[in-house]
Amino acid sequence: MATQQPPLVPLGEDAGDGAMQHSPWRKRASLSSIADRAEGFLGRSGFDRGPWIAVALAAGIGTWFAAPDAAWWVGSMAAGLMAALGAQAVWKGRDDRAQIVLAITACGLVFAFGVGLAWARSGMVGTEALDRPVFENVRGRVLERIEQPAEDRVRLVLATRLPEREDALKVRINVPLAEDDAGLREGALVEAQVRLMPPASPMLPGGYDFARTAWFEGYAATGSVQGDIAVLDPPAADDALIAPLQRRLSTHVRNRLDGSAGAIAAAFASGDRGAITEGDQEAMRDAGLTHLLSISGLHVSAVIAATYFLAVKLLALWPWLTLRIRLPLVAAGMAALTGIAYTLLTGAEVPTVRSCIGALLVLVALALGREPLSLRMVAVAAAVVLLLWPESLVGPSFQMSFSAVIAIVALHNAAPVRNFLAPREESWLVRAGRRSAMLLVTGLIIELALMPIVLFHFHRAGVYGAFANVVAIPLVTFVSMPLIATALALDVVGLGAPVWWLEGKSLELLLGIAHFTSSQPGAVKLIPQMDLATVMLFVCGGLWLALWRGRMRLLGFLPAMLGTVLVLLTPVPDLLVSGDGRHVAITGEDDRLLVLRDTRSDFTRDNLMELAGTTGEAVTLAEWPGATCSPDFCVVTLQRAGRDWHVLMSRSRDIVGERALAAACERADIVVSDRWLPRSCAPRWLRADGRMLAETGGLAINLTQQEIATVAQRQGHHGWWRGYR
Incomplete structure (x- = not known):
């Protein structure tokens, strides 16, 4: 009996259609399931598009x-646009996909x-x-004067022309x-013999990139005056307003207070840090108190809060006014004007502008009766700063400022903290x-938030900054800053001397x-290398x-823990070679740190010390018994990973055969x-x-792993x- 065969189906009809249709339906179901989970996650975790849009701007x-290079930049822009268009194409019109469509479209x-x-x-x-x-011999117009008495110099920013360049240039020169x-x-129009250098690229991988800063500041060169500098045309009386006022205020404060206390008081009052000695700056840095020297959120908030409080209390003494207008609204306006004036007076740097915008929000x-402390406020301030100065994102000032505020x-805003601080x-x-x-x-959280950024840049x-800040922040906020304001006000009638004495004592305590904190054992943690x-x-x-709510936010500890492990496992480089090859x-x-050449340059020495992860003294190879040196060469044998x-x-x-x-x-x-070196020089x-x-x-x-990190690896075609040019 013959076996009955199934009917033949022509290729491309029923059997083929079924096979072809099965996979797309499966993919669509899988995509829908992922979208359902993402939509549910956004709803449960409190997706707030304001902060995430600011994060997307910063990420771009x-x-x-x-x-x-440009290919990557164009590709990155295309990826963002394609993500936005893809979300619209796949889920447009789906009410159950509103959150995910909004998130992907806006962020892309x-x-x-x-x-x-x-x-x-x-560009x-x-x-x-x-x-x-x-x-x-250059002739130029002074654009800016920066006083640095602690460095025994004045810096001038000039607009000038040089024979090898047709366009006008901005250069910065040091004047003793x-x-x-x-x-x-x-x-003023000035003339002087100057030695100008191109802005320096990082000396070593991970070092400070002054060339990038100078690119966005507009500096074509920096240098110093060689000899006398002549004033050909004195400045007009109305050429500048803020800078002379800032200098007069700084000078007045330093005249009322001598020494280090006067230098720090001048920084608080005018933002002028040029008179602070290197030793005091290092102590403040190692104690975690450097943020107090930079006019930022603490100072601006103190000024605005004090103005608001005083305005409300003083205006309330006028019953006629109290019955006819809203005092909080008037006080907010007065505090806003004071904050803007203080921001301009102290130089309008990124932390100050950020703080001023945040305080105004x-x-x-407060005037509208809304919640003032929110991440949306921080997001608006960050977006404004990034729109005006996008290059500030890669600087430590922006990163530290916003990291602290977000923390x-x-x-x-966390529920346990709200309950702990609730009135009772x-x-x-x-x-x-x-x-x-x-x-x-709060100090501990801020220290934890800032430490990776500080270690990456500096x-x-x-280590003990949180404990030092417990005393230092209230001291500056409630004692030093009010005393400065009071003393300046009393100086108008010549009665400020007693208050200046008190101010000096408060800053001596600071x-x-x-x-004391910086001198304690283990007060400083050194991390020579941390990659991006x-x-x-x-x-x-x-x-x-920071940006999610609920248990899902705890997943943020995973990348932080992984980063901590990577930091702890990162080895110290065995050899550091400067970009000019002169310093090893x-x-x-x-x-101790072994160096090829001794140097009088603090910049060179500090770079070598920091990136080698040591605070000890340096010794030249010619003085070290393990090296053999002649006038022309030094030879040293290093034992790493079981080999020489x-x-x-x-x-x-000198010429060598x-x-x-x-x-x-x-x-x-x-x-x-x-x-x-000639090609005949061929090391192994x-x-x-x-x-x-x-x-x-x-x-x-790194000799153990036979790895070489270069400055060029982080530069690209910018x-x-x-090296690119």
Whole structure:
């Protein structure tokens, strides 16, 4: 009996159609399930589009700085636009997808806008640096005067022209105090012999990038006056208003208070930090109190809050006015004007502008009876600053300022903290105890939020800052700042001397706290190397903790914990080579840092110390018994990972025979030189000569893992990187 065969189905009909249709339905169901989960998550976790739009703007700007070239920038913008268009195409008109459509569309568009904003800002304000150092007789108009008596100098920003450039340039020059003149003010036309240098790129991987800062500030060169400086045309009386007022206020304060206390009082009153000595700045930094020296949220908030309080109390003494207008509204207006004036007077830097915007939003909320302390307020302030100065995102000032504020707002909006601080029937002693405990907790949270950023930029952080701030912040807010305002007011009638004496004692106490805290064992934590990926783990974890609600926010601890592990596992480089090849530092051979050359440059020495993760003294290789040095070269053998590394380093620019040099290079694993070496110099592993370093910049070499980090790896094709040009 023949077996009955199933009917044949032509290819492309029923059987084929079923096979073709099964996969798209499965994909659509899977996509719908993911969307359902995302929609539910956004609803449960309190999605607030205001803060996340600010995060998307910052992410777009940061992507432009991190991505290497125009292809990446265009691709990033396209990705943001495609995400927004894709959300609209897939879920448009679906009421059950409103949250996810809004989130993806808004964040995608703003992300793309952020990339384009940073790109456009760089193109509009970026100034190409000089190609080489020059020694010229320049004539220029003074645009800005920066007094730095602690450094025994005055800095002038000039608008000038140079023979090798057709366009007008902005340069910054240092003038010794001995050459200072009363006519060196904004608007004056001056002439001097100057030595100008292109703004310096990072000396080592992870170092300070002054070339990037100068690009956005518009500086084509920086340098110093060689000899006398002549005033050809004195400034007009009305050429500047804010800067002379700031200087007169700073000088007046320093005349009323001597020494370090006067320098810090001048910083509080006018934002002028030029008179603060290096020792006091280091003590404040290592004690975690540097934020008190920069006019930021603490100072602006204190000024605005004091003005608001006094305005309400004094206006309430006038019954006729009290019955006819809303006093909080008038007081808010007066406080706003005071805050704006104080911001302009103290230089209108990023932390001050951010603080002023935030404080104005708080005043508006108070006048309208709304909740003043919210992340939306922080988001608006961040968006305004980024729209005006997108380059501020990559600077420590912006990052530290907003990290601290976000940490404070997120902490105080948490339900346990609200319950802990809620009013209740209790004695003033118990209330003060709760407030003090909350101040300590707030300080700890701020320290934790700031530490990754501080370590990333400065490679060192004060460990005991939270404890120092418990005393220092109330001291500055409720004692030092009010005393300065009172003393200045009484100086109008010549009665400020007693108040200035009290102010001096309060600032001496502040400095005593800083020096005591910074001198304690383990007060400073050094992290020589932290890459961008590691610090971004901390940033993403912190934002996740701050911007979500419920248990899902706790997932933010995961990237922070991973970042902590990576930081702890990051090794200290064995060799550090500066971008010009003149300076080499070796770690791990001694408690001290071994250096090829001694240097009188504080900048060079500090860079080598910080990026080597040491605070000890440095010793030259010529003085170290483990090295062999001649007038031309130093040779040292390093033992790493079970093998010997022979390092040859040039010390002079004298002519050396090619055969002798080739033989020495053949015996070495690594050769470092500030000159261009011939091809016959062929070491076994690395030749870091002038030719290579001109392209890579400074090097951080890990011999155990045989890894080389370069400055160029973080630069890309941005205009400020000379290796690209």
